[in-house]
Amino acid sequence: MAEHIPARPSWRCRDCGANWPCQPAKLALQREYEGHSLALMLYLMACLYDLLADSESIGVKPDVEQSISRVVGWAIDGPLRVLRTLTQGR
Structure with missing residues (x-):
């Protein structure tokens, strides 16, 4: 199975060459x-920090x-949904 991980410092996928996270990486991260x-x-957010620093x-x-x-x-939709759920009763 191919690993769709970022090549640094370019932050392109090592497998498919697309900007990371590529679609397969997004699916793998969602599962993980x-x-x-x-x-x-x-x-x-840690990846974003590294991408900006590498650039x-x-x-x-x-x-x-x-x-x-x-x-x-x-x-971003998942965490926003969690935060809305946590704050609904307040």
């Missing part, structure tokens, strides 16, 4: 973190908003 959406968000280290000025959307945006 099923039921633990806040943990997934923490992991993705700067190779002299590329990263587009922060685009990077947030790419790395974190696809997974």
